[in-house]
Amino acid sequence: MAAIATQRASALPRPNFRPIIEHATIQKPAQKVVKFDPKKHLAYTPPSQIVMMKDIGYPEDVGVSPVAVSQPFQLFSHEAIEHMRMEIFKPEVTEHCSYSSNIAACQLRGYASKFAPFTYDAWNHPETLAIISKIAGVELVPEMDYEIGHINFSVKTDEQTKEEITAINKQKRFFDEDEGIAGCPWEDDKPVVGWHTDSYPFVCVLMLSDCTNMVGGETALRTANGEVLKVRGPQEGCAVILQGRYITHQALRALGAKERITSVTSFRPRSPFMKDDSVLTTVRPISDLSELYYDFAEYRCEIIEERLRKERKEIIARRRARKKFNTLAHKRFLEESIAFLEHTNSEIVEDSKVIPGHIKEVNYPDVVVGAPEEAHSAKRARVE
Secondary structure (H helix, E strand, O other): OHHHHHHHHOOOOOOOOOOOOOOOOOOOOOOOOOOOOHHHHEOOOOOOOEEEHHHHOOOOOOOOOOEEEEOOEEOEOHHHHHHHHHHHOOHHHHHHHEEOOOOOOOEEOOOHHHHOHHHHHHHHOHHHHHHHHHHHOOOEEEOOHHHOOEEEOOEOOHHHHHHHHHHHHHHHHHHHHOOOOOOOOOOOOOOOEEEEOOOOOEEEEEEOOOOOOOEEOOEEEEOOOOOEEEEOOOOOOEEEEEOOOOOOEEEOOEEOOOEOOEEEEEEEEOOOOOOOOOOOOOOHHHOOHHHHHHHHHHHHHHHHHHHHHHHHHHHHHHHHOOOOOOHHHHHHHHHHHHHHHHHHHHHOOOHHHOOOOOOOOOOOOOOOOOOOHHHOOOOEEEEO
């Protein structure tokens, strides 16, 4: 029956994921600037489940936290989402912060600190960070200003949306019979982005659209033994937290909704003494390199500064205590510092060597992105 479902579903109209930005929200007259107020704008409800790294077969010390991913949870109120939406549709944001690439036709990056004070304050507020950190199992801060509120668009015409909903309703019984997994039968071979890991330790994906009629749109995770786990897509104002730097994953297609606008904010550990192996591989080609490098270089310098200061204090304290110099420990510190600086240097690539808009996908080593299901034998499971 699953084979019949796949055959029938192949006749369905394939969604066009090139965004058709036809003013998804109507521009309103200039309004008074609204400041983020956690009492009004946070609507936090704890996630129903938090999946741990050990639950998907990974050692707990692989990343920076034992937490792998959360189920969707309510984070912001409807009013907060409306303010965030108004900011992303400002003309100056569209003009100065739009990027396209070989894997995404339209994204907004680096806009929050310049043009979106509500969004910027929302993600930097101590109460928001406390929620994110509690779920992630480690105290986090935004990776850097440039990575606050990266926006992904998928906007369709009314006609396209109606065709998808009609097709979904006609074939829904076949979807449900496809190995007992609800969703789109072509999700695995038509991902939004192929199997990859993120540039930064944690991401928080926030839904800015009403997804009432949406089918699919899940996040698929590769477990350590090669199985695929699906995590439900969030609804408006809801978010999912994922330790994406260390878990191979992909975003699956979503059908039936006229728009799907998500905001992705990246995070790193607050402590300068935890490992930070962030990379810029997937973001260099879709960034203002000067702004990206300023942010990256500044926080990396801050980390090494704090580590050097701590090492110097320990050297002074040891000498005052008339203890023998710890040669091996200091050499280990120097080696770690050199590795940290070399890593920083390798990520700051000369501008002339960066091809704007060209992102080289980092595929899961045992999977060919876009290959038929027979190309891999991984089982699929849903996280409920």
